[in-house]
Amino acid sequence: MRPQNVLIVEDDKxxxxxxxxxxxxxxxxxFIASDGAEGIERLREIAPEPCVILLDLMxxxxxxxxxxxxxxxxxKLAEYPVVICSAYPESAKSLKPKAYVPKPIQFNDLLxxxxxxxx
Amino acid sequence: xxxxxxxxxxVDDHPANILALHASLxxxxxxxxxxxxxxxxxxxxxxxxxxxxxxxxxxxxxxGFETAKLLRQQKRxxxxxxxxxxxxxxxxxxVSKGYGAGAVDYLFxxxxxxxxxxxxxxxxxxQRQALLLKETAxxxxxxELLKEALKIRDDFLSMAAHELKTPITPxxxxxxxxxxxxxxxxxxxxxxxxxxxMLETSNEQVQRLNKFIDELLDVTRISAGRLDLKREKFDxxxxxxxxxxxxxxxxxAAGCDVRLDLDSGIVGQWDRxxxxxxxxxxxxxxxxxxxxxxxxxAVKNGGKMARVKVKDxxxxxxxxxxxxxxxxxxxSTSSQHNSGLGLGxxxxxxxxxxxxxxxxxxxxxxxxxxxxxxxxxx
Numbered sequence: 001m002r003p004q005n006v007l008i009v010e011d012d013k014x015x016x017x018x019x020x021x022x023x024x025x026x027x028x029x030x031f032i033a034s035d036g037a038e039g040i041e042r043l044r045e046i047a048p049e050p051c052v053i054l055l056d057l058m059x060x061x062x063x064x065x066x067x068x069x070x071x072x073x074x075x076k077l078a079e080y081p082v083v084i085c086s087a088y089p090e091s092a093k094s095l096k097p098k099a100y101v102p103k104p105i106q107f108n109d110l111l112x113x114x115x116x117x118x119x
Numbered sequence: 120x121x122x123x124x125x126x127x128x129x130v131d132d133h134p135a136n137i138l139a140l141h142a143s144l145x146x147x148x149x150x151x152x153x154x155x156x157x158x159x160x161x162x163x164x165x166x167x168x169x170x171x172x173x174x175x176x177x178x179x180x181x182x183g184f185e186t187a188k189l190l191r192q193q194k195r196x197x198x199x200x201x202x203x204x205x206x207x208x209x210x211x212x213x214v215s216k217g218y219g220a221g222a223v224d225y226l227f228x229x230x231x232x233x234x235x236x237x238x239x240x241x242x243x244x245x246q247r248q249a250l251l252l253k254e255t256a257x258x259x260x261x262x263e264l265l266k267e268a269l270k271i272r273d274d275f276l277s278m279a280a281h282e283l284k285t286p287i288t289p290x291x292x293x294x295x296x297x298x299x300x301x302x303x304x305x306x307x308x309x310x311x312x313x314x315x316x317m318l319e320t321s322n323e324q325v326q327r328l329n330k331f332i333d334e335l336l337d338v339t340r341i342s343a344g345r346l347d348l349k350r351e352k353f354d355x356x357x358x359x360x361x362x363x364x365x366x367x368x369x370x371x372a373a374g375c376d377v378r379l380d381l382d383s384g385i386v387g388q389w390d391r392x393x394x395x396x397x398x399x400x401x402x403x404x405x406x407x408x409x410x411x412x413x414x415x416x417a418v419k420n421g422g423k424m425a426r427v428k429v430k431d432x433x434x435x436x437x438x439x440x441x442x443x444x445x446x447x448x449x450x451s452t453s454s455q456h457n458s459g460l461g462l463g464x465x466x467x468x469x470x471x472x473x474x475x476x477x478x479x480x481x482x483x484x485x486x487x488x489x490x491x492x493x494x495x496x497x
Contacts, residue, residue: 021293058281
């Protein structure tokens with residue numbers, strides 16, 4: 001079976017790398033973007049399309065809010081499921097993501113959020 | 120409000136008048152201070168805040184008018200109510216001369232004690248009200264400053280909590296993934312290179328947490344005045360060189376070349392650990408804000424002072440921010456995307472101040488920043 005693609009949009013390097021490692025160990029193919037703007041770019045490039053986007057909110061350049069605005073206003077990108085990973089539950093939930101994973105991230109939360117979208 | 124007895128100054132060259140006044144005001148609870156001449160009165164008014172000054176008009180030497188003028192020129196008695204005491208039958212000219220000299224009221228000899236008491240009571244009450252107003256204003260200002268300080272601290276705490284939490288995510292993920300894979304019997308599938316990388320990342324996170332906590336403890340030490348120096352004799356150039364060497368990996372990762380210009384033999388009695396910390400903080404700032412550009416590091420003998428210069432060629436610091444960056448809990452606005460507690464320059468500056476030195480910054484936005492650390496050599 002072909003590995004499924006996951007996009008991580010997160011600015012902290014250590015968080016990025018560790019998410020990538022544990023998801024790769026679970027058989028996913030992982031793409032990384034360090035801010036919202038790079039996230040949109042990656043999203044257009046990844047093929048096949050990612051089964052889930054793991055999105056941080058507080059980021060430089062374009063943050064998570066701006067990423068979502070850009071994504072949702074583009075019909076080609078709007079349908080991809082987004083899981084917000086954030087230490088700010090109110091902000092995260094007000095954005096109506098597919099799922100929310102609180103930070104600091106627990107392995108099981110991450111895995112179930114990803115697996116429920118990438119069955 | 121502390122209930123200090125109101126002070127009244129009585130100026131008269133006749134001791135008998137002074138005695139009589141003391142007797143009549145004995146029960147009023149005022150502190151009476153006497154002066155037998157204008158000069159003496161001016162001296163007293165420099166030392167005390169009087170509720171009122173009773174001033175005899177006819178005195179040898181400085182008369183009442185001249186004394187009043189001097190009292191008005193003196194800051195402390197500039198607005199103190201002056202009551203002229205006079206035996207003269209007053210002409211209009213006389214009265215206006217008195218008011219012109221700063222009198223607010225007149226009393227005639229022999230003094231009517233009841234009238235005197237009534238007038239004094241008014242002035243004492245006025246002084247009390249003025250004092251209350253002043254104290255309220257001071258307290259309001261203090262409250263405002265306190266609120267501001269609390270707000271800054273709360274903002275800092277919420278930022279610090281966030282920074283402290285960030286390294287927990289990679290630690291969580293690594294440990295929990297390993298445990299889960301051990302339980303499922305798949306741990307052996309992890310490639311050695313990946314395993315090493317994950318452990319290195321986790322190790323860095325623990326160091327990162329430790330550094331944050333050390334910084335928080337340093338701030339507490341500094342606030343409590345307990346930043347104690349352990350002085351020993353060493354070569355500043357060697358210390359700076361070893362700090363630069365310890366930054367080799369992050370410098371390479373940030374794409375920064377370091378140009379070293381270190382004079383040797385600059386030896387002084389300083390705290391090695393604290394100076395390493397100060398230089399590290401300057402260097403890590405240079406790296407953060409000047410990534411992909413060369414960094415210059417120099418150690419020079421400046422006569423009485425040793426100089427350490429760290430110059431980056433990065434984004435620079437706006438003039439408005441240049442004073443602020445050494446404050447606690449502050450960082451330049453352009454740096455919101457840079458992680459860390461923003462305590463580095465504050466701690467570096469405090470360490471150098473504690474050594475009797477200074478840190479100066481020169482920068483223009485877009486044109487890099489130069490930090491010069493001056494340390495006394497003796």
